[in-house]
Amino acid sequence: MSPSAIIIGSGPGGATAAEVLTRAGWNVVIMEKGRNHLLDPDDLTRPAEDYSNDEIKFISRYFLGPDPLVEPRAFRLSADDGEHTHVGEVNSIPTTVGGGGTHADGKVPRFREEDFGLFSTYGPQEGAAVDDWPLEYDELEPYYAEVERAIGVSGREGANPFAAWRSGPYPMPPGAPMYGAVLSSAAAEKVGLHPYEAPTAANSIAYDGRPACNNCGFCAFFGCPIHAKGDPVALLTRAMATGRAELMAETYVSRIITQGRRATGVEFIDRDGVTHTREADMVIVAGGAIETPRLLLLSGLDHPALGKYLMVHFQTIVVGHFADMRLHPHKGRSVTHVHDDAMVQDDRTRQAAVGAGLPWFRGGLVEHSGGGLPIMEARHSPWGRLHAQTMRESNLRERMWAFIMQGEDLAYATNTVDLSPSIRDARGYPVARVTYQPGHHEMAASKYHGKILQSVLEEMGAEWVIHTSSPGVSYHGIGASPIPESRHVMGTVRMGDNPDTSVVDRWGRVHVLDNVVVADSSVFVTSSGYGPTLTLVALAARAAHHLAGTAPEAPAAG
Amino acid sequence: MPVWLSDHEYATLRAACAQMLPSGEGTPGAEEAGVADYIDGFLGAFTFDPPRIWAGGPSSGRKGGVAGFATFHRLSPLDELAWRMRLEGSQGKPEREFNGPVVGLQERYRDGLVALGADFTEVEGREQRRRLRDDEAFCELLWGHCCEGMYGAPEYGGNRNTVGWDYIDYEGDVQPRGYSDAEVSQP
Numbered sequence: 166m167s168p169s170a171i172i173i174g175s176g177p178g179g180a181t182a183a184e185v186l187t188r189a190g191w192n193v194v195i196m197e198k199g200r201n202h203l204l205d206p207d208d209l210t211r212p213a214e215d216y217s218n219d220e221i222k223f224i225s226r227y228f229l230g231p232d233p234l235v236e237p238r239a240f241r242l243s244a245d246d247g248e249h250t251h252v253g254e255v256n257s258i259p260t261t262v263g264g265g266g267t268h269a270d271g272k273v274p275r276f277r278e279e280d281f282g283l284f285s286t287y288g289p290q291e292g293a294a295v296d297d298w299p300l301e302y303d304e305l306e307p308y309y310a311e312v313e314r315a316i317g318v319s320g321r322e323g324a325n326p327f328a329a330w331r332s333g334p335y336p337m338p339p340g341a342p343m344y345g346a347v348l349s350s351a352a353a354e355k356v357g358l359h360p361y362e363a364p365t366a367a368n369s370i371a372y373d374g375r376p377a378c379n380n381c382g383f384c385a386f387f388g389c390p391i392h393a394k395g396d397p398v399a400l401l402t403r404a405m406a407t408g409r410a411e412l413m414a415e416t417y418v419s420r421i422i423t424q425g426r427r428a429t430g431v432e433f434i435d436r437d438g439v440t441h442t443r444e445a446d447m448v449i450v451a452g453g454a455i456e457t458p459r460l461l462l463l464s465g466l467d468h469p470a471l472g473k474y475l476m477v478h479f480q481t482i483v484v485g486h487f488a489d490m491r492l493h494p495h496k497g498r499s500v501t502h503v504h505d506d507a508m509v510q511d512d513r514t515r516q517a518a519v520g521a522g523l524p525w526f527r528g529g530l531v532e533h534s535g536g537g538l539p540i541m542e543a544r545h546s547p548w549g550r551l552h553a554q555t556m557r558e559s560n561l562r563e564r565m566w567a568f569i570m571q572g573e574d575l576a577y578a579t580n581t582v583d584l585s586p587s588i589r590d591a592r593g594y595p596v597a598r599v600t601y602q603p604g605h606h607e608m609a610a611s612k613y614h615g616k617i618l619q620s621v622l623e624e625m626g627a628e629w630v631i632h633t634s635s636p637g638v639s640y641h642g643i644g645a646s647p648i649p650e651s652r653h654v655m656g657t658v659r660m661g662d663n664p665d666t667s668v669v670d671r672w673g674r675v676h677v678l679d680n681v682v683v684a685d686s687s688v689f690v691t692s693s694g695y696g697p698t699l700t701l702v703a704l705a706a707r708a709a710h711h712l713a714g715t716a717p718e719a720p721a722a723g
Numbered sequence: 724m725p726v727w728l729s730d731h732e733y734a735t736l737r738a739a740c741a742q743m744l745p746s747g748e749g750t751p752g753a754e755e756a757g758v759a760d761y762i763d764g765f766l767g768a769f770t771f772d773p774p775r776i777w778a779g780g781p782s783s784g785r786k787g788g789v790a791g792f793a794t795f796h797r798l799s800p801l802d803e804l805a806w807r808m809r810l811e812g813s814q815g816k817p818e819r820e821f822n823g824p825v826v827g828l829q830e831r832y833r834d835g836l837v838a839l840g841a842d843f844t845e846v847e848g849r850e851q852r853r854r855l856r857d858d859e860a861f862c863e864l865l866w867g868h869c870c871e872g873m874y875g876a877p878e879y880g881g882n883r884n885t886v887g888w889d890y891i892d893y894e895g896d897v898q899p900r901g902y903s904d905a906e907v908s909q910p
Contacts, residue, residue, distance in 0.1 A: 200799055217780035217792060218896030221875040228777050232805040237822065252822065341904035379901025390781035390898045415799055436800055490910075495893070497907040539893055543870035548743040549852065553750045556891045589821045591804055 167192050167409070170447040170712075171431055173418045173460065176264020177698055178685035179451035180397030181312060181705040183404040189713035193404070194411045194443065196433060199230045199261035201414035202388065203398055209405040209412055212375075212398050216267075216388030220538045223387045229268055230260035235591035238455070239598040240648050243579060248598075252588055255599050256477060256654050258453050262414050263388075265453065265652065266396040266698070270385035270499035271366035273318055273396070273699035274530060275309050277329040277508070278302040280693040287525045290606055293575035294474055298690045299662045299671035302329055308703040308710070311717040313364075315403075316702070317372045317395035320364035327359065327505045333720055340369035340378055343497035345566045346533045348490075350502050352625035353533075356617070360504040360533065364699075366396045367498050373399055384499035396698065417592060421448055421464040421681060428681045434592055447680045447712065451705065454654040454687040458582045459597040461658065461668075461675075468668050468677070472583050474576035474656040475599065476692035477649040478529060479607035480635040481570040483618040485627030491563045494535020502533040507570055507614040508694050514613070521609035528614040529571040529694020536562040566625065568618040571653060573694040575606050582657050601636075601649065608638055653697050658687035673708040682708050725760075727767025727829070728836075735836045736762060738844045742851050743869045751886040753869060761872030761881030762865075766829050768810060773797045776806055778878045785885075786900040792878040828864075835861030 168191050172179045175197040183193050202215035222228045230236070238256075239249035258265040279286045281298040289295050310332050320335035339362035342350075350360035367378045367389070378393035392398050404410040415436035422429050422442065430444035450457050458472040507528025518526040536542065542562040546555045558564075580602070584595040615632045622630045637645025661667025664676035669688050675681040684705035686697040693700075710717060725733035737759040746752030753759065768774045777796040784790030798806065804819070812827025813819035838861065839854050840846070846854075855862050872881030874888065876896060882888065888895040 200802070214781040214791065215779070215796065217778065217782065218898050219778055219780070219792070219876050221871050221879055222777045225871055225875075226776060227805075232802070234808050234825070235801055235805040341907040344908055344910060347908060379899070380904070380907045381897050381901045383896075415801070438800070493906075496902040539874035539888070539891060540870050543874055544867060548866050548869070550745055552744060553747065553752070553890065559891060591801060591818075591821060593821065 168447065169193070169445045170449055171196060171443060171445040172449045172451060173431065174264060174451035174453065174456070174685065175262045175397070175401065175412070176258070176451060176453065176685070177266045177397045177702045178705040179264070179449065180266070180400035180404065181702045182449050182451065182684045182709040183410050184315065184400040185706050185709035185715070186713055187404045187407040187409040189715045190409070191713060192409045194413060194445065196413045196416040196418050196431070197262050198417040199259065199414065201262040201412065202228070203261070203263040203267060204401060204405065204412065210402050212392040212402065214390070216390045218381055218383040218387070218390065220540045224538070224540065229388065231257055233257070236260060236596070237588060237590070238596050239585040239588045241598070241600050242602045242647055243600060248586055249588070251648060255648055256455060256652060258652050258654070262412065263397050263401065267388045268386050269396070269698060271394045271396060272363045272500055272503065272532065272696050273313075273316075273366045274364050274503070274695040275329055276302065276693050276695055276700050277327065280691065280695070283691045290524065290575055292604060293577055293606065295575060296661070296690050299660060305703050305707065306330070306332055307717040308706045309699065310720065312699065312702045312706050314720065316366045316397070316399050317368055317375070318364050318366050319369040321362050324361035325359070325505060327509050335364065337369045337372055340365065340367065340498060340501065341380060343494065343501045343535070345492035345494055345535050346502035348625055349533045349566055349568070349621065353504055353621045355624050356621050358504050358506045358621065360502050363500055363503040363532070365498060365501070366394060368393045368395065375399070378498055380497050382495040382497060382499070396702070418460060419463065419592070419594060421450070421460065423464065423678060426677060426679050428678055438592070447682065449682045449684050451684045453685050454657045455582050455597045455599065457683060457685055457687045458657040459584065462584050463594060466675070466677070470659055470666060471668050472581045472657050473578050474659055475580040475582055475601055475654065476574040476576055476656040476689065477601060478651045478653040478692060478694065479572035479574050479603050479611060480649070480651050481528070481572055481611040481615045481618070481632070482567060482634060483615055483622060483630060483632045484565055484567040485622030485625065485630045486560060487564050487566060487626060488628050490626070492535050492566055493563060494566070495538065495562065500532045500534045504531050507531060507610075507617075508573075517613045518609065521605070521613070523606055523609055526606050526610040526613070527573045527694060528610045529573050530696065531568050531570045531618065534567055534569060536565040538562070566622065566627070568621070570611070570614055570618065571651065571694055571696065572607055572610055572614070574692045575604060576656055576691060577604055602647070603636060603638065653692070655686040655689035655692045655697050658683050660688040660690055672711045673704065682712065684708050725763045726770055728763050728832070732833065732836050733759060733763060735839055735843045736832070738851060739839060739855060739865060740869055740872070742848060742855060743866060744873055751890050753873065755883065755886050756873050756881050757883040758869050758872035758881050761875070761879055762832070762868045764880035765868065766810060766832060768806065771795070774803075774806065775879065776802070778876055782898040783876065783878065783896050785895065786897050788899040792876055831861065831864060835865065
């Protein structure tokens with residue numbers, strides 16, 4: 166009889182585990198608490214047609230979930246704030262079939278070699294839990310290569326001079342560069358930086374039965390109406406096509422049922438509120454770095470590191486205004502160019518870190534991107550007589566270009582996810598409470614690299630430039646929210662060889678539960694400054710192959 | 724004929740929207756876009772079956788393809804709970820008060836429109852603007868919805884004949900046509 170697994174969460178990590186295990190002959194049940202808008206309900210091997218170019222539906226009305234009225238989170242900066250300072254949206258990643266993959270604009274860089282050995286490469290930081298991962302880049306490379314082919318990644322080998330080694334080219338060439346990114350890349354090169362075409366999980370050519378992206382512009386925060394974005398629809402449709410996967414949407418897992426060192430199955434609530442249980446040989450948890458620790462806590466797992474070391478990329482946002490140019494950032498795939506220079510140490514960076522009282526600091530991947538959509542622009546424009554003229558001039562949407570640096574966030578024991586003592590979701594369970602604030606490292610790196618980014622926008626011809634961040638910090642004086650906007654959430658169920666200091670082992674298996682594996686970004690030891698998706702997907706593939714006793718697929722000959 | 728508001732409330736709302744998004748010569752405003760209808764339709768979303776919360780996909784038909792926006796999505800039980808809480812408030816119902824009472828948008832609009840005064844439609848524009856500014860919270864709420872009604876997809880009841888998009892030279896939803904590589908990369 167084939168082994169069986171319950172996979173909790175259908176996002177990139179869960180979808181990858183399902184695809185690898187079903188390919189190896191396992192039977193899997195994918196339990197997703199959100200709705201299915203990704204796969205055709207009449208034929209789950211095909212994409213659905215629910216997504217659209219609709220700003221009201223996706224931005225104003227929570228189409229991809231979670232709705233903060235029924236699935237809120239609590240937030241506070243530190244334990245000194247009392248129980249919480251905010252209840253509602255906190256780092257919300259879609260609660261829907263496909264999870265965070267559905268709303269992402271699909272930038273999927275790999276980590277570099279040093280990202281897996283931060284402590285060995287750079288050494289400690291006071292107050293932070295800087296550590297090495299229990300695996301190296303070389304070990305993960307075959308899985309990176311396999312998942313890049315599986316989801317379909319466009320990019321150009323050799324474009325990024327700082328990139329880690331690759332065993333082969335990207336499956337597809339890059340897509341069309343956005344006009345603003347052409348200009349900002351040229352300016353960045355003049356300043357001595359090294360911009361390149363962003364590795365993107367959106368088809369630049371027809372690939373794997375899905376069409377090429379047609380540049381509609383509704384990429385970041387929207388589901389793709391034509392499914393040119395491959396993550397995770399490619400993985401889920403492939404898993405469903407094996408006939409060995411069952412998808413249970415609107416299925417809320419309330420507890421992993423354990424007996425000694427083993428899980429026997431899960432307790433779940435169906436869409437009508439009825440509680441059931443289901444057994445399986447293996448339970449794979451892929452709810453993301455906030456919901457995964459929440460479920461493990463709800464299941465009674467007790468470990469001193471569980472929920473600790475939450476990391477959220479510290480976003481440095483530098484915006485320039487170009488009065489004489491229309492940059493039409495609504496045409497194209499949100500971000501087509503990035504640069505890595507802030508992740509690379511040079512003498513000036515080292516001196517700046519020392520000047521800030523730190524042994525070292527690192528920034529993150531810098532995304533070249535433009536303004537938003539009309540409703541967003543209108544909200545930030547005045548009402549009354551001047552409104553129409555302001556919108557027609559479009560200073561925010563058409564004449565703005567920005568850099569967003571996804572800065573490396575160090576792991577601090579005080580940044581945590583735990584269960585709220587008082588706030589419940591609609592089903593009556595305690596919600597996740599996020600306790601988070603950035604440290605000196607994040608703010609010092611942001612200040613330093615923000616100035617470099619300002620100089621690039623000035624070189625590009627900006628009339629004026631502003632520099633802010635998310636979470637907001639006092640030195641900007643702009644009053645941005647202290648709740649991080651980043652959806653790159655990591656840590657909280659740390660991976661490691663030492664069961665006293667880490668929750669899961671090098672394969673993602675919970676140290677104290679022999680048949681429970683975590684397959685999402687909660688296992689990250691450090692955050693790097695690269696988007697977490699491809700790395701979490703590669704880790705999920707590695708964990709699933711390990712369970713199945715299989716190896717990653719080699720590329721097709723020729 | 725309003726969907727949810729009374730005739731008087733609707734008239735007050737229309738006048739308030741017209742102050743926020745005034746019409747001018749060659750400049751469409753809330754009146755031309757039907758912004759008050761958008762808000763009234765939103766408040767009364769549950770008078771339709773399925774409720775007018777999420778327009779369908781994958782395209783509107785404006786740039787080819789099927790006119791899928793016109794068919795609204797059905798709500799799950801959890802979706803319905805969330806949207807009834809948001810629109811109707813908790814109304815003392817235990818299943819809506821798991822984190823305490825919730826004041827719904829219907830009540831906020833009713834109260835906000837009352838606060839603008841029974842004579843709001845009759846006073847001059849300057850006085851209307853003053854009253855709007857006096858109620859900061861309602862003004863902010865109304866402004867957000869005005870923006871949606873002016874620049875959102877027309878299937879939700881506003882942006883009538885895409886006047887909001889046309890005025891700002893924005894094409895709106897573009898599936899399945901999209902943009903060519905040249906349109907993306909060139910000025």
